[in-house]
Amino acid sequence: MTKLTRRGVVAAGLALGAGSQALAAASPAGGIVMAADETYWAGIAAQYDLADDVIQLENGNWGIMARPVLAAYERHQAMVNRRNSYYSRREHGGDLARIRTRVAASLGVDPEEIAFTRGATEALQALIGGYNRLGPGDQVLIADLDYDSMQSAMAWLKDRRGAELIRMSLPEPATEAGLVEAYAEALEAHPRVRLMLLTQVSHRNGLHLPVAQITALARTRGVDVILDSAHAWGQVGTNLRDLGADFVGLNGHKWIGAPIGVGVVYIAKARIPDIDPFMGADDYAAGDVRLRVHTGTANMAAYLALEDALNFHDAIGTAAKAARLTYLRRRWTEPLREVPGVQILTPKDDRLGSALGAFRLAGRTTPAENADLARILLERFGIFTVARHGLASGSCVRATVSLFTKPAEADRLAQALTELVRA
Incomplete structure (x- = not known):
């Protein structure tokens, strides 16, 4: 059995039951570990200090x-506090440049194409608000799975640019072909669409879209894509060149595990002029991507700890993390597919899944019913989940595993829901 190390881990050929899709990946360091190797993953989980009341x-x-990232963050905070403005004015720039290069390499792009933000929301709002290739009569496209504040920002483009908002609903149950076809039909029906919002991993039900196929489709029709990768970086592939979107917002404090307040905005080098400088900012040269967002004085220690978070992340590897998270999510989704009265909104196709999954009790689609279901799971079973609203098919409850989740905890969710519908 592979020993726990801080370098490359692989999820290799794990069969998740009869007829299930095997999970396999390759590690640069050549190590091998199964997604269900509980000895290995217990060592990873032990790096997280977590309350045990739920x-x-x-x-x-x-x-x-993770514990080493938190310890590094505390050291960085103490250093910044001790060195005061001398650090912020004379030394932080060099550190940030180094980290910027590291982040760019993680995303498969050039350092000159990214800037730091305080989160994906800030990054995406800068992209949406600054996009300057729209005029009266043009249309912009959003889907029901897109994040609420991003939908609001796209709707605001009517006031900002005179663009009409087009809404679409993604098909359920989702298939790769069906998702691509849904976007093709929407663009065919609305030929004046010039900009569309695309969410790589949905916060509502965890659907992982086939982004590269959809962006390629949009490109053939002259439609630009703003990609919301808030839930992607750190748990699914985020080589931005491969994904094909020219404008992307990402979070470092979700699946990379950096401190709260770390985000990234990406603009392909040739497209930087298509995003206006933020409110007339002139801090950098006209063609500098950093001119497109302005955060003021940010949490310097948080950005320093991003480098430590990437070290911890890279020691495990995206492929291994994805395999483990898929394994844990399947521990509760797959048994429940056979339980009458429970509706699982996560596709069976693991290519379309993520650590996030969603469910509802059959026929119970209102916000109140799903908020109540989340409450019951917490109060009666000690399981903390969250109600999500906005799906065209109705509200749901979202459950999201992490690297510290025990298989028995995922199993307990399946058991609790089975008990509820059979009571």
Whole structure:
């Protein structure tokens, strides 16, 4: 059995039951570990200090720091506080440049194409508000799975640019072909769409879209894509060149495990002029991506700890994390597919899944009913989840596993829901 190390881990060929899709990946360091190797993953889980008063299955809000990242963050905060403005004015720039290079390499892009923000929301709002290729009569496209504040920002483009908002609903049950076809039909029906919002991993039900196929489709029609990768970086592939979107917002404090308040905005080098400088800012040269967002004085220690979070993340590897998270999510979704009265909104196709999954009791689609279900799971079973609203098919409850989730905790969710519908 592979020993726990801080370098490359692989999820290799794990069969998750009869007829299930195997999970396999390759590690640069050549190590091998199964997604169900509980000895290995217990060592990873031990790096997280977690309260034990509830079963924590609401890990989509933000991702807690692993112990070595938290310790590094505390050291960085003490140093910044001690060195004061001398550090911020004379030394922080060099540190941030180094970290910027590291982040760019993680995303498969050039350092000159990214800037730091305080989160994906700030990054995406800068992209949406600054996009300057729209005029009266143009249309912009959003889907029901997109994040609420991003939908609001896209709707605001009517006031900002005179663009008409088009809404679409993604098909359920979702298939890769069906999702691509849904976007193709929407663009065919609305030929004046010039900009569309695309969410790589939805915060509502965890659906992982086939982004590269959809962005390629949009490109053939002259449609630009703003990609919301808030839930992607750190748990699914985020080589931005491969994904094909020219404008992307990402979070470092979800699945990379950096402190809260760390985000990234990406603009492909040739497209930087298509995003206006933020409110007439002139801090940098006209073609500098950093001119497109302005955060003021940010949490310097948090950005320093991003480098430590990437070290911890890279020691495990995205492929291994994805395999483990898929394994844990399947521990509760797959048994429940066979339980009458429970509706699982997560596709069976693991390519379309993530650590986030969603469910509802059959026929119970209102916000109140799903908020009540989340309450019952907490009060009666000690399982913390969260109600999510906005799906065209109705509200649901979201459960999100993490690297510290025990298989028995995921199993307990399946058992609790089975008990509820059979009571």
